[in-house]
Structures are given as C-alpha cells and as structure tokens.
Amino acid sequence: MSRQAIQRLGFAVLTIVAVLVVAPIFLVVAVVVFRGLQGISWEFLTAMPRDGMKAGGIFPAIVGTLLLTSGTALVAVPMGLGGAIYLSEYAHDNWLTRAVRLALVNLAGIPSIVYGLFGLGLFVLFLRLGTSVVAGSLTLAMMTIPVIISTAEEALRAVPTEFRTVNLSLGGSRWQGIRRIVLPQALPGITTGIILGLLRAAGETAPILFTVAAFYMPQLPRSPLDQTMALPYHLYVISTQVPNMPGTIQYGTALVLLALVLSMNILASVIRTYFRRRRQW
Amino acid sequence: MGKNKPAASRADRAVEALLRVAGLSTIGMVVLIFVFLLQQGLPVFFRVPLRDFLGTRWYPTEGYYGALPLILGSLLVTVVAVVVAVPLGICTAVFVRELAPGWVRELLKPAIEVLAGIPSVVLGFLGMTVIAPWVRTTLGAPTGLTALTGAVILAYMALPTIISVAEDALDAVPKSLRDASLAMGATRWQTIWKVTVPAARSGIVTAIMLGMGRAIGETMAVMMVTGNAARMPLTADSLFRPVRTITATIAAEMGEVANGSTHYQALFALGILLFLVTFLINLTAASAIFAKRRQGGLR
Secondary structure (H helix, E strand, O other): OOHHHHHHHHHHHHHHHHHHHHHHHHHHHHHHHHHHHOOOOHHHHHOOEEOOOOEEOOHHHHHHHHHHHHHHHHHHHHHHHHHHHHHHHHOOOOHHHHHHHHHHHHHHHOOHHHHHHHHHHHHHHHOOOOOOHHHHHHHHHHHHHHHHHHHHHHHHHOOOHHHHHHHHHOOOOHHHHHHHHHHHHHHHHHHHHHHHHHHHHHHOOHHHOOOOEOOOOOOOOOOOOOOEOOHHHHHHHHHHOOOOOOHHHHHHHHHHHHHHHHHHHHHHHHHHHHHHHHOOO | OOOOOOOOOHHHHHHHHHHHHHHHHHHHHHHHHHHHHHHHHOOHHHHOOHHHHOOOOEEHHHOEEOOHHHHHHHHHHHHHHHHHHHHHHHHHHHHHHHHOOHHHHHHHHHHHHHHHHOOHHHHHHHHHHHHHHHHHHHHOOOOOOOHHHHHHHHHHHHHHHHHHHHHHHHHOOOHHHHHHHHHOOOOHHHHHHHHHHHHOHHHHHHHHHHHHHHHHHOOHHHHHHOEOOOOOOOOHHHHHOOEOOHHHHHHHHHHHOOOOOHHHHHHHHHHHHHHHHHHHHHHHHHHHHHHHHHHOOOO
C-alpha cells in the first residue's frame, strides 16, 4: 500500500473514532430531553412530591440544589479567588509555592466520595453541624476551591505584566494595581472558572450523600442546619431505591438537572467568547 | 514580580496576609483530609487484623471485612475503562488538533466540555435504563448490571479529561518540528505518529494518569450500573457479571453504619486506600508536568 493510501485509511479511522466518541454525547442529551419533556409541567417544577415521590413535583429538590450551590459559592469563591491572587501576584517561586501547587493537583484528584467521608467526619460529626445545608455546602466548597484557584490563576496570569509595572511606576501600591487593573481585566476568565467549578458542585451526589441529603422531605429547609433534598441525590433515589417509579418522573428529574448544568456551561462559554473578542491585549 | 515595591501601607500588608492564608490553606486542606481519614480509619486495624482486611469475604453484618473483592473490583473496572478510553481519547485528541477543519473543532470542543459537565448520576441513570437492558439482551447475561457496563460508562467519563489534556500536549509541540518532518518528505500521517505524538509523550502520559484517577474515584455511575455484588472477580466471565468497587461500597454502606463502629472505621480505611491511590496517580501525573516545565519545554 502506498504511503498516501495508508494516510487516507488512517485519517478515515481517526474520523470514525472521533464520531464514535462525540455522537453518544448528543444522543445522551437528546434522549434525556425528549423523554424528560413528557414529565415536565408547571406542577412538576413547583409542587412538593406526593405518594412516596411517585407523584407531584420536585420543587424541594430544585430549591435544595440552588441553596447548596449558593452556599458552596459563598465559601469557595472568596477562598478560591484569594488563593488564585496569592499564587499569581504574590507567591515567589520557592518550595512553599511548589507545595501549594502539589496540594492543588492532589485536591483536584481526590475522589468525590472521599470528600463525602471527610465532610461526614469533620462537619457532620466532629463540628456537630449534623446532616445539614451548612455541612453539605462546606463539603462541596472543599472540592470546588481547587477548581476555582486553578482557573482563576490562569486568567490572572494571562493579564500582561506591563499592566502591573505601569501601575507601580505611577506610584500605585501592589494591591491597588490588582484591584483596579488586574482583577477587572481577568474578570471574564475568573467568572468562567467560578461557573465551571459551581456547575460541578451542583451535579455532585457522592459528597452530599451523608452530609445533607434527605431521602424524602416534602418541605423546604427552614434553617441552614436543616436537611434538604437535592436534585442529583433525588435522581439517584428514584432510579434505584424506589420500585415501580414512573419513568416520566425519573427522566423529568434528569432533564431538570441536566438543563441546570448545561445552562451554566453555556453561560460560561458565552462569557468566554464574548470577552475574548473584546479584549484589547 | 520584583521586590522593588513602594512602601506598602498597613492595609496592603493586611490584604497580602489574607491572600496568603487563602493560598496556603490548600496545603492545610490536604493535610486535614489525610489526618482525619487516618484518625477515623486506622483504629479498624486494632479490631480487624490487616490479614483479615485483605481477605476475600466482605460481609460486614457477619464481621467479615475482607476488602480484596472490592479492591479487585475497582481494579477490573478501571483497567477495562482505561484500555477502552486511552486509544479513543488519543485518537480523538489527534483528530481535533491535527485533522479537523476549524468549524468541526468549534463543534467538538464544546461537545466534549458538555460531556465533562454531565453529572455522573445522570450517566448512571442512563446506564441503567438504556445500556444495561442492551447488555442483557445482546450478551445474554442474567442481568445487564455488570462490570462491563460500568467500565463502558467509566471510559466515557474519563474521555473528556484524556482528550483535553492530550490535546493541550499536542498543542504545545512546536510547529517547527512538524514542518521539518513534512519538509523531509514524510506524510502528515507519518508526521503525526513518528514526530508529534512522541514529542507530546509526557503530556499524553499525564492525560492517561488523570483519566485513570478520574475512573478509579468515580462513584455514583459505577454504583448504579455494576450490580454491586461483592464477589472475587477471578473467573474469565467476571466482566459479564456484577462487581463491586471500593467507591460504591463506601457510598452504599456509610449511610447505615453507627458512628465509630468497626464497620464505620473499615469504610474510612477504604477511604484511606482511595486517597493514597489517587494521591500517587496524581503525583505521577504532576511530576511529568513539573519536569517538563523545568526543562522549559512547555511553552
């Protein structure tokens, strides 16, 4: 076979592989959307579950996930942003900084179920927060912080060094430069990173299994120390723990969760492309 | 940044101190997690000798804490997933970086990002309702919830990581290398496999390691589709039978155990094992990145 024929054959194989990899993604989204739409109604989105979750809506699960995600943001955004600014603007290249980077790589790799174990041990039992929105948010925040630090640091580093030197040469302090110049310039990249980190937290099940999630709770949490239902855990429960569950409710719940996560995904890419076009450096 | 800063005001120094705390807290978090797991999990070895913990029966209700079936279960599912995902992932990365016209790349990259964002519980749910019945009818397995089903789902979950890291590695290969190869008369196909991919080797190894770490730690999807039978996966047909992983065991059992009991400690001991394994995998992956950075090869 000639070299050109080999190349043609090889390229054809690569194309087929890429199609095989990507097609199921569209298929997954399509299946969930088409089957899920049959289960979606105004009642489904705004009513409490009834009859052992086999009827009614998933309102408390939606609210629970929004609460948990906000709670996570409250802790993870300041910590993550602070860590990113430190690494990009202040840290010297020494052993301590290398240790921080190593810690970041490893935090990002710890399995979510191990975060769940840790959250149970520290927040629920040791700090006596009980299974609660607070304990769950703190656990999710632990796994979101490294994501935000990595992406926000990358965004900060992309801002040209000249911006900082010009600020210093005009007599601005380092913090003034960061607050007035570097941060605003890096904001789109940082926002994208924050959204991607929170998106992951919103869809996670394993870390909230033992730290917040209520199996069946047809009411909203009344305080941050209350349990709550949450979308990912609810989908797990109704697809494995309850026999004879109507498929419309299962697919409807999957669709609401997927829509929430995908809309955050799309928001992140819109911010990224929009500001990349407008950037002047 | 140089050290020629103007006299910093008190507020500036306070801000810097706060930021440093946020940055260094990451080290604190890793240490805290590890110490906490050790403190909760290690006492199990006073009650269950290490030899029994490595036994072949996991029946906590009857006092058997042999974790070997779980360890082998995780290993089986992860290895098969990696074997499936690595060739697919590398080929897709090569396609996206070296072959695809601009508009195709603009379509594929967001699609792969979408896959990375799909919650594992949704993939597990689809695995149960779509893939498992298919496995049952096609392979004639008594149940569709098998190690193979889990491995296929895990392979898909590891793909976005493998593709994006491998693609970055290919992207970092200088254009001059490709140009030199093409100028010597090599075809694009030869250039890809003899020049570009070998030059991106360390990044591709990182991609594989990170994908493996992702697969071994995945919990929900695996728990939902593997059938969760704690049996030793040693026979030839194990791939087509239910299996149980370390992660699924922790997730399924932790909710029901009494705080501080032997069972509770044994599950934390499994957590220590997971932590150590992923720590090693990520350390290997990271050292490839750091080594490359020191040589100045990466950008």
